[in-house]
Amino acid sequence: MAQYQLLINKKTYTVDVDMQMPLLWVIRDIIGMTGTKFGCGIAQCGACTVHLDGVAMKTCLLPVSAAVGKQITTIEGLGTDKMHPVQQAWIDEQVPQCGYCQSGQIMAATALLAKNPNPSDEEIDVAMQGNICRCGTYQRVRQAIHTAADLMKKETGGEGGKR
Amino acid sequence: MEKNINRRDFIKFSGMTGAVLALGFYLPAKGKELLVGNLATQELELSPFILIETSGKITLINPRPDMGQGTFHSIPLLIAEELEVDIDKIEIRPSDGNPKYGAQLSGGSGSVAASWLPMRKAGAAAKEMLIKAAAKKWQVAESECYAKEGKVFNKKNNSSLSYGELVEEAAKLEVPKEPKLKEKKDFKYLGKKSMRVDIPSKVNGTAIFGMDIKVPNMVYAAIEHCPAIWGKVANIDERRARDVKGVKDVVKIKRPVFMKSPECVAVIADNTYAAFQGKKALRITWESAEAEKFNSADYFKKMREMAKTEGNPHENEGDVKAALSKASKTITAEYETPFASHAPMEPEACVVHVKEDSCEIWAPVQSPDTSAFGVGGQVAMAIGMKPEQIKINVVFMGGAFGRKAFYDFVVEAALLSKQVKAPVKVVWTREDDITQGPFRPAMLNAFKGGLDAKGNVTAFQHTIIGGSIQNQWGGMANGKKVDDWAVEAVDKENSPYEIPNFRLDYLHAEPSVPLLWWRSVYSSTNGFAQESFVDELAHAAKKDPMEFRISLLEKAPRFKKVLELLKEKSNWTEKLPKGKAKGVAIVRSFGTICAHVVTVAQKDKEIILEKVVTVIDCGMTVSPDNVKAQTESNIVYGLTAAVKDGITFVNGKAEQSNYNNYKMIRINETPKMEIHIMDNDEKPSGVGEPGLPPLAPALANAIFALTGKRLRTLPFKLEV
Ligand code: FES
Numbered sequence: 001m002a003q004y005q006l007l008i009n010k011k012t013y014t015v016d017v018d019m020q021m022p023l024l025w026v027i028r029d030i031i032g033m034t035g036t037k038f039g040c041g042i043a044q045c046g047a048c049t050v051h052l053d054g055v056a057m058k059t060c061l062l063p064v065s066a067a068v069g070k071q072i073t074t075i076e077g078l079g080t081d082k083m084h085p086v087q088q089a090w091i092d093e094q095v096p097q098c099g100y101c102q103s104g105q106i107m108a109a110t111a112l113l114a115k116n117p118n119p120s121d122e123e124i125d126v127a128m129q130g131n132i133c134r135c136g137t138y139q140r141v142r143q144a145i146h147t148a149a150d151l152m153k154k155e156t157g158g159e160g161g162k163r
Numbered sequence: 164m165e166k167n168i169n170r171r172d173f174i175k176f177s178g179m180t181g182a183v184l185a186l187g188f189y190l191p192a193k194g195k196e197l198l199v200g201n202l203a204t205q206e207l208e209l210s211p212f213i214l215i216e217t218s219g220k221i222t223l224i225n226p227r228p229d230m231g232q233g234t235f236h237s238i239p240l241l242i243a244e245e246l247e248v249d250i251d252k253i254e255i256r257p258s259d260g261n262p263k264y265g266a267q268l269s270g271g272s273g274s275v276a277a278s279w280l281p282m283r284k285a286g287a288a289a290k291e292m293l294i295k296a297a298a299k300k301w302q303v304a305e306s307e308c309y310a311k312e313g314k315v316f317n318k319k320n321n322s323s324l325s326y327g328e329l330v331e332e333a334a335k336l337e338v339p340k341e342p343k344l345k346e347k348k349d350f351k352y353l354g355k356k357s358m359r360v361d362i363p364s365k366v367n368g369t370a371i372f373g374m375d376i377k378v379p380n381m382v383y384a385a386i387e388h389c390p391a392i393w394g395k396v397a398n399i400d401e402r403r404a405r406d407v408k409g410v411k412d413v414v415k416i417k418r419p420v421f422m423k424s425p426e427c428v429a430v431i432a433d434n435t436y437a438a439f440q441g442k443k444a445l446r447i448t449w450e451s452a453e454a455e456k457f458n459s460a461d462y463f464k465k466m467r468e469m470a471k472t473e474g475n476p477h478e479n480e481g482d483v484k485a486a487l488s489k490a491s492k493t494i495t496a497e498y499e500t501p502f503a504s505h506a507p508m509e510p511e512a513c514v515v516h517v518k519e520d521s522c523e524i525w526a527p528v529q530s531p532d533t534s535a536f537g538v539g540g541q542v543a544m545a546i547g548m549k550p551e552q553i554k555i556n557v558v559f560m561g562g563a564f565g566r567k568a569f570y571d572f573v574v575e576a577a578l579l580s581k582q583v584k585a586p587v588k589v590v591w592t593r594e595d596d597i598t599q600g601p602f603r604p605a606m607l608n609a610f611k612g613g614l615d616a617k618g619n620v621t622a623f624q625h626t627i628i629g630g631s632i633q634n635q636w637g638g639m640a641n642g643k644k645v646d647d648w649a650v651e652a653v654d655k656e657n658s659p660y661e662i663p664n665f666r667l668d669y670l671h672a673e674p675s676v677p678l679l680w681w682r683s684v685y686s687s688t689n690g691f692a693q694e695s696f697v698d699e700l701a702h703a704a705k706k707d708p709m710e711f712r713i714s715l716l717e718k719a720p721r722f723k724k725v726l727e728l729l730k731e732k733s734n735w736t737e738k739l740p741k742g743k744a745k746g747v748a749i750v751r752s753f754g755t756i757c758a759h760v761v762t763v764a765q766k767d768k769e770i771i772l773e774k775v776v777t778v779i780d781c782g783m784t785v786s787p788d789n790v791k792a793q794t795e796s797n798i799v800y801g802l803t804a805a806v807k808d809g810i811t812f813v814n815g816k817a818e819q820s821n822y823n824n825y826k827m828i829r830i831n832e833t834p835k836m837e838i839h840i841m842d843n844d845e846k847p848s849g850v851g852e853p854g855l856p857p858l859a860p861a862l863a864n865a866i867f868a869l870t871g872k873r874l875r876t877l878p879f880k881l882e883v
């Protein structure tokens with residue numbers, strides 16, 4: 001057991017856990033935020049995706065020690081003041097079915113859009129293929145990422161500074 | 164069953180005070196049809212579905228658990244439509260498994276179909292009572308009043324009273340027997356685009372699934388199951404497991420699997436990771452020699468042998484044998500479909516707290532029923548309590564597809580909680596989920612077809628061979644020869660191709676692994692086989708596969724219309740460049756007709772699935788966008804089963820265990836999908852499954868058109 005300081009959603013948490021414990025279980029069981037999901041435990045499905053310094057990362061195999069000193073963002077830390085455009089787009093396009101994979105999908109999509117504000121279908125496919133959706137919402141995920149890109153453009157004043 | 168749901172119980176359940184208009188259903192002593200009753204005036208056993216309080220608050224109870232298919236939204240929408248209230252302004256609560264709510268199972272794509280009339284009637288009855296109450300207050304005729312947006316209006320002077328203000332008066336009234344239902348043209352919500360109410364919570368991490376339940380003093384359990392499924396524990400070396408930090412205990416229990424109870428070993432810990440590490444560190448010697456005899460390759464060999472023998476007839480019209488002997492051309496084919504795992508995104512997980520004289524369950528299950536088949540009944544039996552002592556909290560399912568209508572993991576949690584005397588959260592690993600089943604049955608479908616000189620089909624012999632789900636509860640006892648569930652989707656009613664000599668047979672081949680409903684069940688395996696073989700017949704008759712089907716469906720207008728629309732929407736007759744081809748298939752399952760046209764393209768050695776165009780006839784729709792979403796989902800799920808992995812067994816053990824070797828379709832492999840819904844006034848039917856069965860055959864038929872190679876075994880590779 002060892003003590004770690006974690007910066008999650010701009011708040012510092014001190015945890016005392018096994019150094020091998022994956023970040024996923026620290027976030028879920030120790031800190032108690034359950035938006036980040038467990039789907040496979042072998043870095044295959046992306047349900048456990050969070051951001052580490054803005055980069056989408058699967059956390060089910062990532063030892064907690066590797067996250068120290070990084071800015072960790074989970075689904076709970078997204079759109080806290082106002083809904084994130086990706087979340088809005090996910091509602092507009094009615095993406096989720098069971099919803100279980102969607103935290104991971106949204107974290108992967110927000111990281112993609114931060115890097116590439118106007119991705120093509122192919123770029124979306126490349127960035128999102130680490131995230132499985134057993135309900136098969138992929139067509140809507142693709143569409144919602146385009147919708148979110150449009151919403152973000154409007155927000156940043158891309159269209160005459162409407163907001 | 165309890166006698167009356169009296170006001171006190173009810174208020175306890177609803178947490179309400181003061182007057183309330185509460186309507187629900189009851190089954191009259193000599194009736195078959197549910198009637199709507201008023202809780203305040205009738206001494207009845209009621210299942211309340213609509214509650215309106217004086218404060219104006221409206222609560223609707225949804226008895227059909229949501230696994231992603233949208234019942235959380237669609238069922239209350241039926242009530243809201245007739246009651247003239249805005250769905251966003253009402254609270255929707257899941258039912259709690261109390262028998263007063265009647266059937267509460269989500270399964271068989273039946274939720275909307277079964278709820279369509281009763282739910283609307285309840286909404287309409289409440290509305291009429293509120294109008295009556297208002298008319299009385301104003302001393303005007305009822306016809307002078309109308310309801311809109313949670314209020315009753317007076318046509319004359321446009322004054323209005325809110326439902327809340329009318330509750331007291333309305334609660335004293337009789338429930339109208341035949342409330343007038345709205346006409347389709349007046350629908351405000353039904354058949355229109357509406358936003359699902361559960362979605363906002365599913366984009367910000369607040370939706371609570373089974374995996375997310377946390378209750379005070381809860382411990383975590385990971386369970387090591389026998390790799391060959393049916394086993395006993397001969398010896399446990401638990402020292403290394405107990406050395407894992409956070410591990411508290413190691414406990415042997417039994418997992419209930421139909422009539423059997425294989426043993427397994429649970430590691431109790433203070434977090435999930437520690438429980439998983441403890442599970443890995445267990446050294447168990449299993450006694451499972453008998454189970455280890457099962458090999459799926461041998462099982463298929465046996466079914467191939469059986470295919471040479473005569474089947475037991477389920478349907479038999481004309482004389483197939485004579486017609487075959489007279490045919491100018493006969494063709495035979497066998498199709499094989501593997502065992503499959505549901506692999507819902509959320510592995511099985513739940514919390515159960517067994518106390519001295521009661522038990523509380525928090526579980527993502529397809530039914531909160533307390534009957535013997537329901538989760539409540541099974542837990543009660545396992546821990547020696549009465550169903551009334553069990554309280555069930557249904558939470559969101561992270562996918563289910565049939566798997567979460569099987570409650571082994573909930574019973575495991577109950578048995579553990581009883582032993583360790585604390586609330587226990589059971590978390591299955593993905594490996595538990597994929598290797599332990601129950602599985603979709605592996606099947607072999609054998610056909611013989613006969614054509615006359617003009618290419619007309621004169622004989623059609625279909626034999627379905629494989630495992631029986633119902634036999635696991637003794638459903639094939641007493642010499643029953645045909646599993647009537649196993650022949651779904653391809654009997655004459657569901658597959659009305661006009662063929663003069665037709666025979667549908669079944670042969671029971673028992674595998675030793677547990678079987679279960681898997682999204683669309685036997686319709687998926689039967690549909691693949693039948694619609695591929697119909698395609699073979701079309702090609703043997705040198706006819707266009709679309710026209711060939713249409714010509715055999717002259718007397719089945721709904722089927723014919725679906726194909727005609729699909730022919731147009733898919734641009735079936737367009738001339739395709741070399742290296743591209745289309746395939747079609749149509750299957751009716753769970754009352755809904757669905758047909759796909761799949762377009763494939765060759766790129767080097769690879770086959771790319773470019774597009775799927777679909778026409779679905781599910782009668783009138785509650786939520787067309789949800790029909791589309793479910794159909795997209797079925798296409799991806801069906802495609803995964805067609806081209807990814809089946810479950811194979813060697814020495815009783817599943818060879819696949821996680822998403823690395825039981826692979827899923829991913830976004831980059833997802834075709835463009837275009838879904839068209841038939842517009843008609845037919846009775847609604849479900850959409851949670853019917854999009855699946857025609858996908859694999861439409862794809863295989865397209866590949867045949869592209870390459871000339873007939874694919875008769877699932878899964879197949881997308882390669883030339
Ligand atoms: S749980 Fe981490 S990738 Fe699946």
Ligand code: FES
Binds near residue numbers: 096
């Ligand atoms: S929405 Fe169910 S797994 Fe993606």
